[in-house]
Amino acid sequence: MIFDQAFYEKKKPVKTLTLGVSDILSWDFESQQSETYKSCTISYRNPKEKKKSSAGGYTSNEYDIDAVPEKKNPAVMTYTYVDPDADDDGQEYQVKKRATSISEAKRIAKATLRKLNLRKMTGSLSLVGDTSLVAGVVIILKGFGSFDGNFIVESASHSVSTSGYVTSISVRRVNNNY
16 A cells, blocks of 8 residues: 555554543653664756756767866766755765656655655554554654654554453654655
């Protein structure tokens, strides 16, 4: 199944879970710093800049065989999308394919950076059974310090045993910026 994650992440939260107030049995969170990126760069072709004399990045009026041609094609441009919340010392990602326009470059750079940083902050919680907590819903977490905020439920399992009804969920931070 294919769906737009940004669309689901913008949905209204179905529940607020507050540490010490809600029936949270256990919780665990992780924050990744080494696997996150601050920017994504992609090259694209600007057809307005392309000239027949510089096709392929080489000037066609060069007659000196020993001369090293200039390899910069004026039609090839780059676009970089920067995460507004990223640290200045974050990693930079270079997309290995070329877009056909500036609009496609913007779309690809944003989508690639979103995918790379998708699991920047994740967690799992177990709580007293709650049928409203299912995969794809947004919840608000409070009282967890730096892990407060909106999270999307990636998976949920509901179990009933002699000890009661327990819901276990896996969550990741919602990305509202891009």
